[in-house]
Amino acid sequence: MELLDKKYYINRELSWLSFNARVLEEAADPTVPLLDRLKFISIFSSNLDEFFMVRVAAINQQMVAASNSRDPSGLTPAQQLAFIRKRAGALVKQQYSILTHDILVSLEKQSIFLLNRSHFTPEDTREIRSHFLQQIYPVLTPMAIDQSHPFPLVSNCSIELAILLKKPSSEKLVHALVEVPKVLPRFIELTNGSHGKGRYFALLEDIILTNLDQLFPQCEILSAFPFRITRDMDFTLNEDGVADLLVHLEKTLLTRKRREPIRLEITAGIKHDLKQWLVEMLELPPESLYTVQGPLDLTAFFELIRKLNTPALVEEEWAPADSLLIDDTVSVFESISKAKNIPLFHPFQSFDPVVRFLEEASEDPNVLAIKQTLYRVSGDSPVVHALQRAAENGKQVTVIVELKARFDEERNITWARQLEESGAHVIYGIAGLKIHCKALLIIRRSEGTIQRYLHLSTGNYNDKTAKVYTDISYFTDNPSICADISTLFNVMTGYSEFHEWEKIAAAPFNLREKFIALIEREARLSTPHRPGHIIAKMNSLVDPYIIAHLHHAALKGVKIDLLVRGICCLRPGYDTRTITVTSIVDRFLEHSRIFYFANGGNPEYFLSSADWMPRNLDRRIELLFPVEDQYTRKLIDELFRLQLKDKVKGRTLDKNGKYLHAKTKKTLSSRSQELTWKLFDTIAKDTQKTKKLFTIFDRKTKP
Amino acid sequence: MSKKPQTALAIIDIGAHSARMEIVQFSQDGEIQVLDNLSQPIFLGTDVFRNGKISASNMRHCTRVIRDFGTVMKEYGVEQYRAVATSAVREAINRDIFLNKIRTDTGINLTVLDPSEELKLLYLSVKKLLEKNINLKVHNAVLFSIGTGSTHFASIEKGNLKNIQFLKFGTLRLIDELSTEITPQKIKDVIDPFVSTMVDDVARMSPAKKSDLLILVGATVRSLVDIEQGKKSEKNIAVLSREKFYALFQKIAASSIDDLVKTYGISDPIACGLTPCCNLIDNLLKNISAESIIVPSINTRDILIKAELQRLSNTPDPFEKEIISSVEFIGEKYRYNPEHARTVADLALLLFDKMMDIHNLGQRERLMLEIATLLRDIGKFINSRQHHKHSFYIINNSAIPGFTDEERNIVATVARYHRKAAPSTSHIEYMSLSSENKVLVCKLASLLRLAGSLERTHTGKVAIKKLFHDEESLTIQLNGSTDLTKEQWLIKTQCGLFTDTFGLKIILNGQ
Known part of the structure; x- marks a missing residue:
């Protein structure tokens, strides 16, 4: 079929920015609990970072490669970039306005304060210095920049301090950089009590800025300010002829630091000459510069929300309901055999049965094999532990790992190695194809008959995200679907070519x-x-x-x-x-x-x-x-x-x-979402309503 | 099903162009459930049909494929499996090295499936599948199993298996043998005369011209049916009329391989094989009066599964009748004396049955004795002089369905020793046997010679009244015969082998 006229399409980048605007609407919504609004501020930033790293980077590359090409909505790469800059700039401005004029003000009403450097009391300064010397100073690496020390590589998305100073011995001005370490907390709570009641927090970069004299003794600090750059992370692996994808990916990750910068963010009100020097050093076009009215990197506010730990300022927890089809007193296998198909609507229903399913399989002597795709898993994942256990118990464990899940690669490599060491058969994807399907197949023998059990899902095998993403999990022992998925695994492992599927x-x-x-x-x-x-x-x-x-x-x-x-x-x-x-x-x-x-x-x-x-x-x-x-x-x-x-x-x-x-x-x-949660809560509690649903279930699924 | 296997069963089939594995299990009522079905392209055809042997790189590739299959077998806890190689490996000069490499590198015991066994299994499956719809007893049918590397042929007259042949024709074989760069037109130019000569030869040697039923099996034929029907056929038996076939042939001949792949969603190897396959069918239809083509849905894996099931359930081979029927066809072809051959065979089998405690042989050996006895004189077709040697040669070059090459060689050697000199260290055909088979040949040849001696007069009136033995001698009491001079003399001259083999003198008594 031919494409439609451009008027039927909306540009994808602009549509994405609209989506992030909707996230921002949630941050602006006064009916949303305060810390949840702050969370949306964070999400907005984290989304936008990824958007710059991937999408803006890709359009930049397109500008070079095919500047005349147009997207289905009829825009050239240059037009798209101009739109993005305008819209993203406006949204960020709005975001900071919401943060500083609304959310932070409201937090102060709740006696929670984010202190500015100018608000530090002498007691604060003392506390800060002591904290700086003990916790921060040992981790810092200040770098002077001159003829013999060229401008260093600045890490993607980390906050750096640019400093202009004068050495005592000479009149010469020296530029220096200090990276604000990612390993340290961004929000430091001050407890000296000089402000009275309430909770007071200082930002890590402010603490370092206050103590620059410790880093550059006897120097005169002429000016200093934080900045942050975002790099092009839209790398595609050249997999042709790559024998070991794992080693190749590790190498690629090492080169990440050196990717092209795409965006430079600095706080408003910075002296022009130091800013100019930075822009020149980074070889950035002026349109890549974004000035923000407040602290950099708002993704870190997640940390503050966690530290505040104030249930009154977040929406009440919606406890996941149990599925009536899963009987806690028997194995998940038995529940599946009885119900045939079991859906789980996460996070309204718990992800635990999925983990239990795997854990039981890893210990069940009748289980012969476990095959699973893994895309993004949580750190210290119970899923990975269960698979390891199964392999150690002598089961045939095949794990198809997608190493290229964006931004999770380093984590993926670590547990993939662990799995291999425990004897699992780990397959690192198919060259050129990202493995995104989520499937878990268990082969079990009981009384001489092979039975297969499946868990399929719209979401990843990640117990953490299953608490915040809405996904549907589906257990089934339908022989046709099981056979189809077996074939799909054979294709993914390279054991067989694709022929045909009955159901999938x-x-x-x-x-x-x-x-x-x-x-x-x-x-x-x-x-x-x-x-x-x-x-x-x-x-x-x-x-x-x-x-x-x-x-x-x-x-x-x-x-x-x-x-x-x-x-x-x-x-x-x-x-x-x-x-x-x-x-x-x-x-x-x-x-x-x-x-x-x-x-x-x-x-x-x-x-x-x-x-x-x-x-x-x-x-x-x-x-x-x-x-x-x-x-x-x-x-x-x-x-x-x-x-x-x-x-x-x-x-x-x-x-x-x-x-x-x-x-x-x-x-x-x-x-x-609230009504869905209530629905599952009712089903779990209200037998009358459940009965109604189960009548349908009984009547229609019997062969 | 009297007894179902305790675990899942794997069937591996290494053809000329693909390696396949099916893992199945059986329900209590004997239903087959396919658990997994794998296939990988392999490239043995080009190697073997062009150069005669499997190249090192393809050996490695096959090893990898079979090792992967082994991994999947483990996932299902498979303990029973049958792994067979067909056309290409069968013909490769270095097949033993190949089989050994597979065994040592993957732990999977791959064996070559003899074409006669393949045909036997195929025949039994086809017969079973057709029996509900078509009564083979009222037809003269020909059956072709068309593979990518080889084709098997069988004629079935009034339900009896007659002529069988193994043809070096395959849907992709000519392309393999010639070159991959050859144009479709060139292939057509080569295929047509080749196929027509081949079909001609087959037709002359068998009553194919009288046939009114053409049964075809094979993946390429099945995809022809699918293309004609516009969808994947779900029937067990598909029927394609002459008219429909020729319409289809025209359509296929006018399409490029790429078009075929795209239009009909078939794989490349199948698409390449369609024209040669149609060419063969065209030639067959010219020689056969059948109005339509019957295509039962059967593949090598299906028939192997059934064979394994039968083996595991320990039921008797239902095929003996068919073997004898097709052996009789060989006899007829070489103008044997059917009545005399049958009389001696019956006598030989009677001796075999009465002397069980002496020879300790089983059913299969009994069948070998029967066939050797039936065919022992067919060498006379060439020349009466030295005819036992001609019989040896003819048997060893005839197809006996359901018999392995080794078994057939034993039969031929037994026939070779039905007269004249006893086995000797100077006879190559005897010395090339394993020591176990040497003993078997001596035992069966002894019995054959004894039966021949007793029935030498071709009168058919010999009747054994009593047969008994002690440590030193075997005593045979005959009915109704007083003058045994001739038999006595024959036993003395011909049956030294018996005494040498069993350590018993033969004492012949009349009444």
């Missing part, structure tokens, strides 16, 4: 074709009397061909409800009125990918690891699997219903690319 689809083999076929079928079956219906939930919708197919389906009358948390390049409202785009940004990161097709009255439901993005459909191993049991389908229906009418955290995209927030007093009770 996988990228880069047939996932794109499958999605397109599903959309086309919906268009084909759509009649005025019974219009087709697609509901698709994902993180990002970018792929221009999928968008074209959706547009054509909409022209045939298919109703298309899209729940896209992040980037959405589809511009709704041209020629058709049947496409809606809703984005939900709330306390949990919307992460599940769910697809519904009405299929002329015989609906089909799928879960997937893939977004509708070219990289997911063409350059990654991704998985789409059907949900055939009525219980899970019912829950998905309910989830969709709640999300599509969420007016509190949901925003709808209009024809102009703007996200509209229809929050009013009347709609306050429509917050979908």
Whole structure:
């Protein structure tokens, strides 16, 4: 299919910036608890850092390689960069305004103070000096810059201090740099009591700045200020002919420090000449300079939230509910055998059964083999421990590790080595394809018969993120799906070539074709009397061909409800009125990918690891699997219903690319994540409602 | 199923162009559940069909593939497996080195599947699959199993297996043998005369012309059916009419390989093999009056699974009847005397059965004796003089379904010793046998000679009344015969081998 006219597309970078603007809206929202707002400030910064490291870097590279190329919305790389600069600049300005004029002021009302250098009392200065000498000074490495000491490599995303000083012996001015160590806490609480009641914090860079005389004795400090640079991290590994991907990746990581700088951030009000010197030294174009009205690197505010540990200032915890299909008194295997299919909606339901499933498998003498894909796992992961244990117990453990999960590479290498040492068979991905599907297959023998158990998921095997990302886990022992996943593992391990699958689809083999076929079928079956219906939930919708197919389906009358948390390049409202785009940004990161097709009255439901993005459909191993049991389908229906009418955290995209927030007093009770949590809580407690769901479950899944 | 295997079962099949493994298990009621199905492309065809041997790099590649298969076997706790190599390895000069390397490097015992065993298994599967829909007893059928590296042929007359042949034809074999750079037109130019000569030869030697049923099996044929039907066939038996076949042939001949791969979603090897396969079918249809092609859905792995199941359940070989039927076909081909051959064979089998405690041999050896007896005189087709040596040669170069090359050689050697000199250290055919097989040949040849001596008069009236032995002698009491001079003399001259083998003198008594 041909691409559509550019008016049907929204530029992906601008759409991404809109998403981050929605994150910022949460930080600005006075109905959100104070420290949660601060958390959104942090998330906004962390998102933006990644955006500069990857996307802005990629467009910069495009400028060099193909400056005339245009994206589907018709913009050249230069135009995109100009838009990004304007929009990102405005958003950051807004962010600092929210932080300093709103959140920090509100915190002060709660007796929590972030002290400025100018507010330090003599007692503070004493306390700070003592802390500096004991904790900070030993870690610092000041570097003077002159003819024999060229400008050093400055680490990506760390705060540096630029200093201009005069040596006592000569009149010569000297430039120096000091890196603010990442290993040290950024917020230091002052306890000398000179300010009275409340909690008082100083920033690490301010403490160092106050003690520069200790670093440069007898020198006169003429000026000093903190800055931070962001580098191009959009590296692609050249894997051709790389024998050992692991060694290669380790080497690549070492070179990361030397990547091109993309952005320089400095605090406002810095003397011009030292700033000018820095810009020259870094060989940066002036448009890469961003001035901020406050402290640098707001991602560190996570640390402050943790240190404050004030439950009153954060939203109450939503304790995960139990799944009634998982019986705590028997093994997870038994629960699966009994229920056949068990969904878990994280984080409304706990991730623990997944860990228990693995832990039981690692000790169960009947388990022969465990195969699993691992993408991003937490540090000290119980998943990795269970796999190690299983390997030590003599089971065939095959782990397909994606080393290239962006920014997690160093961590991944560490535990991958540990796994190998315990005897697991560790496979480091397929050259050129990122392994993004999440699958866990367990082969077990009982009474001479092989049984397979599967856990598939829309999210990573990460017990930490499972508490803050919304994902759907799915246990099943369906023999067809198990056989398909076995084949997929054989393809990923290189044991077999791809032939065909009965139930699943996988990228880069047939996932794109499958999605397109599903959309086309919906268009084909759509009649005025019974219009087709697609509901698709994902993180990002970018792929221009999928968008074209959706547009054509909409022209045939298919109703298309899209729940896209992040980037959405589809511009709704041209020629058709049947496409809606809703984005939900709330306390949990919307992460599940769910697809519904009405299929002329015989609906089909799928879960997937893939977004509708070219990289997911063409350059990654991704998985789409059907949900055939009525219980899970019912829950998905309910989830969709709640999300599509969420007016509190949901925003709808209009024809102009703007996200509209229809929050009013009347709609306050429509917050979908809260309602979902309540739904699962009710199911776990209220047997009456559960019974209703289970009747459906019993009736429809019996063969 | 009387007894199901306790663990999952793996079947590995190393062909000329692909290595495949299927892991299956059996439910209590004998249903087969496929647990895993792996395939990897390998490149033995080009090596063997062009250069006669497997190259070092392909040996390494195959070792790697089979080692990976071994890993998956472990994941399912597989303890029982059958790993076979077919066409390419079978023909490779260095096949023993190859098999040894696989065994030492992967721990997997790969064996070469004899074509006659392959055909036997195939025949049994086809018969079972067809029996519900087609009564083979009222047809004269021909069966072709078309692989990428070799093709097997069998004629089945009124339900009896007759002629079988193994052809060095494969859908990819010509491309392998010639060159990969050859153009499609050139392939067509070469294939057509080659195939037509081959089919002609087969037709002349067998009653194929009378045949009214054409049964084809093989992956390439199956994909032809799939292409014709526009989807993957789910039926066990597909039928393709003459008209449909020729329409399809035209369409395929007009398409490039790339088009075929894209349009029909088939793999490259299958796409390359479609034209040669159609060419063969075209030639077959010219020689056979069948109106349509029957394509049962069977592959090597399926039949091996069934064979393993049968072996594990210890039920008798259902194939003996078919073997004898096709041995009789060989006899007819070389104008043997069927009545006399049968009489002597029955007598030999009677002696075999009565002397179980002397020779201690089993069912399989009994069958060897029967075949050797039936075919012992076919050498006369060439010349009566030295005909035992001609029989040896003919048997060793005929296909006996379900018999390995080694077994067939034993049969041929037994037939060779049915007369004249006893085995001797100066006979190459005898000396090349293993010591175990030497003893077996002596035992069976002794029995054959004894039966021949008793039935030398070709009267068919010999009847053994009683047979008994002590430590020194075997006494045979015959019914209804008074003058045993001739038999006595024959035993004296021909049956020294018996005495040498069993340590018993033969005493013949009339009434």
